[in-house]
Amino acid sequence: MAKDSKHANHTDQRASSEPPDRPTGPLSIPVSNEARDEVKVNNANVSELKNACDDAVKRYLARPDLFKQIHVHTDVRLGLGWLSVFVAAGAALYGYKVEFEKSKPVVWFGVIMYVVLTTIQTLYAYFVEGDTVFMGRRKTFSKRIITERITLSSKTQPATKPTKNQPTSTPPAYTLSISYFRSTNAGKSLLARGKTKVVRGYPSFFDEQGTMHQEVFEKWVGEAVESAMDGKND
Amino acid sequence: MFADELKTFRRLGLRHVLLQLLNFASVIASGLMIWKGLGLVTNSESPIVVVLSGSMEPAFYRGDLLFLTNPANQRYQTGDITVYKIPGADIPIVHRVLETHDDKKKDKQLLLTKGDNNYVDDLELYQGLQWLERKHIVGKVRGFLPYIGYVTIAMNDFPQLKFALLGGLGLLALIQRE
Numbered sequence: 001m002a003k004d005s006k007h008a009n010h011t012d013q014r015a016s017s018e019p020p021d022r023p024t025g026p027l028s029i030p031v032s033n034e035a036r037d038e039v040k041v042n043n044a045n046v047s048e049l050k051n052a053c054d055d056a057v058k059r060y061l062a063r064p065d066l067f068k069q070i071h072v073h074t075d076v077r078l079g080l081g082w083l084s085v086f087v088a089a090g091a092a093l094y095g096y097k098v099e100f101e102k103s104k105p106v107v108w109f110g111v112i113m114y115v116v117l118t119t120i121q122t123l124y125a126y127f128v129e130g131d132t133v134f135m136g137r138r139k140t141f142s143k144r145i146i147t148e149r150i151t152l153s154s155k156t157q158p159a160t161k162p163t164k165n166q167p168t169s170t171p172p173a174y175t176l177s178i179s180y181f182r183s184t185n186a187g188k189s190l191l192a193r194g195k196t197k198v199v200r201g202y203p204s205f206f207d208e209q210g211t212m213h214q215e216v217f218e219k220w221v222g223e224a225v226e227s228a229m230d231g232k233n234d
Numbered sequence: 235m236f237a238d239e240l241k242t243f244r245r246l247g248l249r250h251v252l253l254q255l256l257n258f259a260s261v262i263a264s265g266l267m268i269w270k271g272l273g274l275v276t277n278s279e280s281p282i283v284v285v286l287s288g289s290m291e292p293a294f295y296r297g298d299l300l301f302l303t304n305p306a307n308q309r310y311q312t313g314d315i316t317v318y319k320i321p322g323a324d325i326p327i328v329h330r331v332l333e334t335h336d337d338k339k340k341d342k343q344l345l346l347t348k349g350d351n352n353y354v355d356d357l358e359l360y361q362g363l364q365w366l367e368r369k370h371i372v373g374k375v376r377g378f379l380p381y382i383g384y385v386t387i388a389m390n391d392f393p394q395l396k397f398a399l400l401g402g403l404g405l406l407a408l409i410q411r412e
Contacts, residue, residue, distance in 0.1 A: 074249050081256045088263035095270055100279040101369075111271045114263070 067136025302373025
């Protein structure tokens with residue numbers, strides 16, 4: 001117990017003075033210009049805007065020397081999804097080959113399994129995955145093995161009309177929530193923990209034609225991630 | 235020709251490609267399961283059929299869509315409109331029940347049918363059988379929608395339409411994201 005609290009105080013002191021010991025944040029690694037593909041979306045479609053921002057976050061943080069993306073949610077969705085497709089195909093093929101009355105038990109089983117798998121998929125996506133956009137992990141070696149875990153989730157804040165308390169309307173905005181853990185000793189001693197939440201309207205990142213200002217977006221994301229890495233807690 | 239697509243796929247990664255394919259495949263899978271589930275619930279091999287001939291006019295015209303059920307424990311009665319398939323002939327026929335008899339020895343129902351718009355009953359269509367049995371019946375007509383069946387008739391007469399529709403659906407699923 002005593003060791004931990006001393007550790008926490010030590011980290012707090014160091015966080016305020018830009019510790020040299022902190023692993024490299026995304027802002028320190030510049031993006032080469034040739035790697036850049038232009039992103040163009042339909043300005044009027046808010047879900048396209050959100051998807052473009054989500055993709056940019058994934059591209060930005062999964063660069064070499066930065067976080068390694070954890071694909072658990074995608075893999076679960078792929079596994080359950082393809083399993084349900086094969087169950088459906090199998091049941092349909094069986095029902096096609098075998099005469100109707102005899103095929104009934106197998107087709108019943110197939111249909112019920114399909115419904116169960118689809119329900120599990122939906123529940124997983126809603127409760128477990130939720131708004132998560134990126135889950136990453138990194139191991140660095142500086143004096144000791146430091147393990148970092150970062151989770152980013154995003155949501156769109158809808159546009160608002162002018163009201164009495166707020167006379168101007170606000171555009172739809174992109175909310176990014178970042179949760180960060182740094183630990184050593186195989187996760188047993190916590191070095192730093194940060195949680196930030198940043199919001200900015202979509203017009204700051206997209207121009208009238210719908211082209212994305214990726215540098216502006218990446219700088220904004222990088223600053224938010226680095227403040228989470230510094231131990232800021234919202 | 236495919237170099238550009240291959241480059242895009244490699245950049246996007248295997249997972250992305252699998253996800254897009256999954257979108258397309260799950261649309262087809264859910265359609266299949268809805269169809270099979272409907273068949274199980276109605277106890278009918280083909281719960282939705284299209285009228286192909288004019289033998290039931292003026293009740294049903296060519297191109298009408300019919301909805302069938304086949305309750306296992308209900309007797310069929312004179313006046314019911316049934317869809318049946320003779321083993322050996324592929325096409326389901328929709329005609330009205332004219333006579334029913336119960337075969338006590340074998341505990342099954344025997345039926346004779348006739349199209350409203352035909353002059354004679356269906357004995358010639360039975361391919362040697364004297365009566366229709368329950369196992370030949372696909373179902374009893376419960377409801378119908380006029381004209382909708384022409385889509386299926388068009389797709390059967392012009393098979394290119396079927397592929398065009400499937401291709402269009404696939405393209406839509408691949409282009410859009412959820």
